[in-house]
Amino acid sequence: MASTKLKLLVDVHSHVYLPRYTALLRSRSSVPLIKSLSTPDGKAEDRLLILENEPSGGRPVGPQYWDRNEKLKFMDKHGIDVTVVSTANPWLDFLPPPDAQKLALELNEDLEEYCSTSPKLANAQIPRLYGFGLLPLVPNVSVESVLASVNQVSQLPHLRGVIMGTRGVGKGLDDPALDPVWSAIEKAGLVVFVHPHYGVDAKAWGDIDNGHVLPLALGFPFETTTLPGKAITRLILAGVLDRFPLLKLLLAHSGGALTALSSRLSSCIVHDPVVASRLEHDARYYIGKLYLDAVAYGPEELGFASEAVARSSRYKTGAQETATQTPLDVKRSLGSKRMLFGTDHPFFPPLSSTEKWKSVVENLQAIEDVQGWSNADKDGQSV
DSSP: OOOSSSOOOEEEEEEEOOHHHHHHHHHOSSSSEEEEEEOTTSOEEEEEEOSTTOGGGSEEEOGGGTOHHHHHHHHHHHTOOEEEEEEOTTTTTTSOHHHHHHHHHHHHHHHHHHHHTSOBOTTTOOBSEEEEEOOOOOTTOOHHHHHHHHHHHHHSTTEEEEEEOSSTTTTOTTOGGGHHHHHHHHHHTOEEEEOOOSOSOGGGGOSSOOTTHHIIIIIHHHHHHTTTTOOHHHHHHTTHHHHOTTOEEEEGGGGTTHHHHHHHHHHHHHTOHHHHTTOSSOHHHHHTTEEEEOTTSOHHHHHHHHHHHHGGGGGSTTOOOOSSOOOHHHHHHHHHTTEEOOOOBTSSOOSSTTSOOHHHHHHHHHHHHOTTOOHHHHHTTTO
């Protein structure tokens, strides 16, 4: 969250719908789309629908979704120095390959301009905005087209990685067809921000109307973990992190349920020779190869996740357990190095224009209250 010389608050989970992308969504007649409605009092309101049967008829959208000045106002109001912005879901998932290829290249150039022409921090001459670019990850796209976008992103100075959904080119992140892509991303040193979109089959939530609570609170983290987008757990089981050990994966929403279920996962692998012979290390080792955002809203959740990250070195093949385990504070301190502040802006705005966003206030407070994190850990000064 900060450099070694300057204490900066950096938001790694923040979205933008660039004007070119917004125009496409407005032109569509099927999901995903932005449509204009009239409120009961006769006012026009734009609503974003990104999934079929969207709860509450979609979400209201306005300038905070695409206007850079609104992003900067939000940052200033909450003391955020630098933000890494990324196009929000559904990215390019709904497009045929030729359209996805073309739009990925165009939107990456748009995002570079969005960031490169932003103000700089007066005391450091550091740009306030950086970005994660897009890849045309859609079924039947050529690997060459995806690699062209990887190369493009690696050459744009304000883009430091890519945002990626959980379906890859249609078969999930464990698809062998992605190996050349992982290789190119690893070689370029880019970050992969893995973000959910599809959630869980709506039938899983039952017949009682609970609005958007279950899909958003549980569905998205479940997708990051494994369902139904075939995400991080399957990527680990496929040996992707063995083949590409320098790959930098940043998981949205603190990795979903992966840290809490990692020991159960390990036990199941041990008893299944199909997978046990495939991996070089215990499954818990790979948790320490991941980065997690701190969009969890609670210190206990952050503390446990950082502990799961920190203990991972014990599970490297050949590692020796010591008789005396590392104290809790030290374990969590080590894990904090792979956890990064985020807000998920512009989603979940406050109900009042004068109120601060809970995604900022509560996530910062959660970081402050984690037991076992030193002030340096909380500031990210040793990252």
